Amino acid sequence: MTAPHAADPTTDPARRAEARSRLDRLCARGTRFLGSEYALLAGAMSWVSERNLVSAISNAGGFGVLACGAMEPERLAEEIAATQALTSRPFGVNLITMHPRLDDLVRVCLDAGVSHVVLAGGIPSGPVIRAIKEGGAKAIGFAPALVLAKRLIRLGIDALVIEGSEAGGHVGPVSLTVLAQEILPHIHDVPVFVAGGLGRGDAILSYLELGASGAQLGTRFAASRESIAHERFKKAFLRANARDAVTSVQLDERFPVIPVRGLSNAGTRRFLEHQAETLRRFQAGELTKEAAQLDIEHFWAGSLRRAVIEGDVENGSVMAGQSVGMITSEQPVSEIINELVDQAIDALIRQEERARHG
Secondary structure: OOOOOOOOHHHOHHHHHHHHHHHHHHHHHHHHHHOOOOOEEEOOOOOOOOHHHHHHHHHOOOEOEEEOOOOOHHHHHHHHHHHHOOOOOOOEEEEEOOOOOHHHHHHHHHHOOOOEEEEEOOOOOHHHHHHHHHOOOEEEEEOOOHHHHHHHHHHOOOEEEEEOOOOOEEOOOOOHHHHHHHHOOOOOOOOEEEEOOOOOHHHHHHHHHOOOOEEEEOHHHHOOOOOOOOHHHHHHHHHOOHHHEEEOOOOOOOOOOOOEEEEOOHHHHHHHHHHHHHHHHHHOOOOOHHHHHHHHHHHHOOHHHHHHOOOOOOOOOOEOOHHHHHOOOOOOHHHHHHHHHHHHHHHHHHHHHHHHHO
8 A cells, every 4th residue: 555645744834934034034134124024125126116116015015116217317217106006015125336416316215204215327326325324215226246235334225135137138257156155144234135037935035044135136027017118018027037137248348238137139130230330330440439438338228118118128228137038928016026035935845844854
């Protein structure tokens, strides 16, 4: 006779409640800092992270973040007000540190009562961090290396995001696996959120156990039902594998290309041709070095909007992280968040089973 199969421990309500309590304890610092039910920070994606998606994430217990991008202060004020009309829960605003009107944008956030300001696209200055804190909000910064994490803490940052090269959009050169080992054991002064290539709750759990306070996700939310991205943009995500999300290639070190991760398409292939032609024209004396650099930088102007809003996924910039390969359907935001939490709970129960039975 064969032995009867043991009941699946992940279906036991008491075990799930106990594991959920453990998960809550692991996330406690992150949820306390964000003021949300879950320590899930949304990555800010230009043209995607607007009022509808941000409010949906916050309403589902995560922490939505508006992408200011190139918005002027008046436009940002409108978007914050529109988001506040859709949710009573906290959300943040992502500001680009190189924006020429950064001080004005900070003032808009503070006047509107935004609780958290995320400073991206460079190392923020001490005065900007101070202005945010003195205005009653929390300042969050990105740390692509341990030395920069320590510098930001000295400048007064309230929390850090460490984002690996697996992420979509503008990325650094180091994977999250390495960044987490480099930074998490040494930074205890502020909450640290991990980001880059995260698509499952059990993976997030592994970083929480290493000392992270929570996680930031973008790619999975970009393809959610509440995302205003064009249907063709979302379908490109559903078709893609992890290997399709590649970083932009630089042909010549004299002409730096900011690495951006997105889905390979006709636009990325044409960008290589454009660089080669620009390089030829520079070497032939037809362009100055400055003109050639600008020509390369301007290639993608407007291309993200073309992909996200107009649905031109062949010629536009389809920014996506390597977790895109895990997206198999267009889900509501609440379903995505519940799935991530359930996966983390399942993993905790299985851990306990292994510990019990050796």
